Amino acid sequence: MSTRPTLARRLNEWGLLLGLVGAVIGFIAGYALGSGAISNFYGAGGEPTSLGSDPGIILGYAMSAAGFLAGMGFFNYPIGRLFGAKRPTEEDNAYLHGESGGLGRYFRMTTDHKVIGMQYLVVILAFLFIGGLGAMFIRTELLTPVPSIANAQSYLSLVGLHSTLMIFMASTAIIGPFGNYFVPIMIGARNMAFPRLEALTFWLLPPAGLILLSTVFLGGFTTGWTGYAPLADQNVLGMDSYLMGFALIGLSIALSGLNMIATILTKRAPEMPLSRMPVFVWSVLVTSFLGALAAPALIAAVLMEIFSRTYQATFFIPAGGGSPYLWENLFWFFGHPEVYIFVVPAFGLVMEMLPAFARKPLWGRRVGIGGMVGVGVLSFLVWQHHLFVSGIAPSLRPFYMFSTEMISVPTGIIYLVALGTLWRARTRFGTPMLFIFAFFFNFLIGGFTGVFLSDVPSDFSLHASYFVQAHFHYTIMGGEVFALMAGIVYYLPKMTGRTMDIKLLRYQFWAVFLTFNGTFISLIAVGIMGMPRRDISYAAYLQPLNDSASIFALALGLSMSLFLGILIWEVVIKQRVAAANPWESLGVEWQVPTPVPTFNFDRMPVSWSLPDNYDTGQPAADFGPAVPALSGA
């Protein structure tokens, strides 16, 4: 019980190991329970035993996730509270917070938002590169119009794995590392509102990713990341990994959303009104609302699908009274806000970094924030533009076409802000600036291809073709991932005190930028010429374009792994020391020392101003005259 610090600590030190043990035990117990007693509940037995038991797999995954968290020590506190145990002492809290320092705290449950940010960064990069592998194999397979290295089954497994894993990780690719690390610092808080919850949202991520990857041992799933029923009801056990993974991710998105909103709106330094909040924090706030309000729809849909696969409920089966449209509606009601969960933090991050390189205040800050809020609000009104050809509600198409095209107004504002900021600026072309420029370039293409998809008649020709695929890769990879790379280069000196080889990175940037555009411009052409997504075989006349896309894609993979190589070599192995404030930024995150004190501030700032006063050169936080440090910090 958490009230006995010594025991709790000794266990906590081995959190990760105990977690894995707990996961294994949980899976075995869950599978036994699920395939035994529960599977005959309501008299329905799942699929024949030759396929294994769906209830068993589902319950096994659920209990293994629970066991993992239990081993990590997440339940000590709540269970202790159930029995009215004393609250942890400040000493316990400080320990749990990782005050002792050391590398160990990165491998156990810690409540320090900075540690959690680093954990997010590492885990997300790892999974993103695993997902990228899937893309490499898909493109290699598509070098030829007929199956070559993979058969139809393996190809669909790869497509499902790549897409779903990427969606999982992209959901928190920027909020996770940079949101968790910098939001509390930027708002002058010592910690998140609910630090244990924050740790939970992170530690839900590895189980989700591993559960999804484990699908290869269960035969994979053939539905891609959209998991359309009734095909999902028909799939082998691999589908259950998709469902449980998405359930955990949905939970993680919702919880981190709640936590972020609470932190930003109730834990801000009293001297910081919303009007002076950094723009990145604004983007996190908008995103968190999207996550907290949209993810439950996904959870509802996943619950229905789990009921369908275990107890053979007929939510999505017309002959049984259900409808495939039900899944499509619920899924996309989550799915469309989800894509802005990817992109809005990228907007914020880019607008946060831009002034440091333009050496100018952010131009049109208010409209920029308004743009992000507008995107957030509109994103709840557009989901049926994914269903223009599905035959659902034709009379509503004009509305969804209108609302979808409206989104280009708030996104256009972001470009206005960027132009205004760079206008007659003393721009410095630091390496992050290159990635920022690429972000705007790629996202511009992504936005303009979106116009063709939002317009119903043209969508009838382009829907579900490679045009769509190229479109969302331009927004998610070209937008979010490029912003992520910019953020890594920009913030690593603060997060790790180390830096990368900026010169080498410039070559790496041009390699990534050119190969990325080469790949997806080819795929735009392929799509316009009528190649459907997710096909292993395609018409022979499309081979040249597909080959160019594949070759560019393989080069892209190489240049991405170059990024990883530089990162590992310079930061982990060579440990090149970084300047204290290499970009001469005025943000408060650069005013606190590196490494950041355990509770962020040895002294609390007495007054705050905007973090981009590059005209006056006044930094964001004014720590006032020297005062004695706060106790406990």
Place this chain on the structure above:
Amino acid sequence: MRNRATAIRVVVIVWIVAAVGGDVGLALGPIPPGQASDLASSESLVILVLSVIAWPVFSGVLAALFFTLVVNRLAPPTAEVSADALRGNTRVQTTWIATTLVIVLSLAVYGTVELAIDQPGAGISTTSASLPMPASQDQPLEVQVIAQQWWFTYRYPTYGGIETAQLVLPVNQKIEFHITSLDVIHSFWFFALGVKADAVPLNDNVVTAIPTQVGTYRVQCSELCGLWHGNMTDDTAMVVSTSDFATWIQQQTTLDAPVMKYLPPYSHIYAGSNLPQPGVYAP
């Protein structure tokens, strides 16, 4: 500073050239899906119009980005802060928002009008009542597309409800596709005709199109439907002259003769014979 003025001129001229040239190129070049049917032509027209509107804006934003990034920046030595360091400019902002709003609204209105003119995928009717078959050729020719894992088959109610595995259509005849599925969601994509509509079980998704060019085309499934989704294609779909169509129908009728007595009566929702009822999992 005159060199800045000239730079502005250069960029603007380059942009105008690129925009006009690009639009002209778009207008000249063939725009998929082409002109093989009225529906396809309208879709290529919409794509053309959108591109012609989008390209100048796109290149304009790029030009502005390039201009502000590369040309229109102050040399680092300039210590003093220029007047442009203001935090905003209401007039510019309103102009920008108004412009994008106008463009977007015009696009939306245009799309809606196009949608109203030719109702692509006029939507679904879940009625299971089988309609009387069209009597004469001047009515639209009804063709039912039956998607099943993993092949499309077609029924021609006008011709005794024969079922075929190959899609053959008469040219210059209004075709009314009734797309349905026997199992999971498929999507019937006749690229050249600009026809794409999901096939949903117990649903009737209707698309009308008038093929205008004789030829052999490809139809394929464009919604992931399981193992053989990538192979659920057919390169032998044909649009033929009316006389050839009549002969083809004759051949198919004789070919289908042995099976006709087994085919169910024509219905807009082709549930299939042993579609599992309540206990849907066990056939």
Place this chain on the structure above:
Amino acid sequence: MSEVSPTGLTVIDDVKGGGHTLIFTSRLVIASNTTLQLSLLFAFLYLRANNFGSMWHPSGVGTPPQVLALIALALPIVGVVALLAVSNAVSSARESSAVTGLLWLAFLATVLTGAVRILLMYQFNWTLNSAGTYADVATLWYAVLLAEFIGVAAWLLSLVMGHVRGTDRLGSAHARAILEQWTYITGVSIAVYLLIQYAS
């Protein structure tokens, strides 16, 4: 500073700002939960309105037993009243013996609610694979509500124990937050009951 605890880990009411955070977040949870309930409501209405394959509510599939369902509604209302009294007592800082009794009463109500609801779900006279989508939605919705009742019961138990063992005195913010949660879930369960019983 928004909270006194330097580690920020003791986010507790009675701490300036902490109570605010608690109430605020509890209301956020309600908002988030509402999306979940609305999704289920959408499923219910959509499937009911379309009645695909006339398998929405085939004959022979009944509705949940009336009596148990009503009991499952009455108990949470008792809990609401008790928690209301608790909240008032705490905010007016009255002596805590009454509070303790009321807390136990509320907790008893939650436990009984959970038990009755489990019993209720055993009484469903259908098997999901052939009873149409009415049965599916009803089962899923009752399962979700059961889970939420259990969650709130756990929270309530931690408050009761903390209060009884004196390890943690119940603050006004906590009392108000759990009252709101409890009232919300009770309200939802009443709405669900009406739908399931009378909009079948």
Place this chain on the structure above:
Amino acid sequence: MRSRIWILVAGVVVAGVAVGFFVTRFMNPTPEQITATSTSATIQGKPVVNFTLTTVGTIGYGPHPAWVSYLPTTYLKVPVGAVVHITIDQQDSPSGLRNPYFSLVRGTINNEMTVNGKVVQAIDPTTPAHTFTVPDLGVSVPLEGVASDAPANSQNVVEFSFVVPDQKGLFRWQCFVPCGAGTLYGNGGPMQTLGYMAGELQVG
């Protein structure tokens, strides 16, 4: 030091290739392929090659012995331009067709098959246990199931021939009877797993 980076990159790439190869090859293995036995006979000057397949109900092979499957495999190889003469010992019980159209024999020579010696062009859509269908060649043959009242170990011997193209090609073939018992619409499980009710016909 640059070289070290490239070593790291190479390591990443190699590891990736290994993982992906594992996934593509071993998680969903491609079944063994059998080649048609050639004969001296010719039809219309085209060489005739023979296959003998068996369709079984619950004595399938591999990881799913309870699945219906074609034996010995579903990966067939024939020479270009040949007449493929296939004999199927049909030992499974009827499941019935979803789409009765597939009870028609089509794409074979004379659009007919012989069942236990007598020529048939179509059968009752409730009787097929499986079909042998190569969509891209237009070949589809329904395989009548063994009646429930038939004596034990009885089977229907179905024979048919069809012509394959004169150029190399890879043609998938499958069964159109929803025979994946226990899966939705009977189209899951064996119907979507290579080697059971799904296969490929390699020409040349």
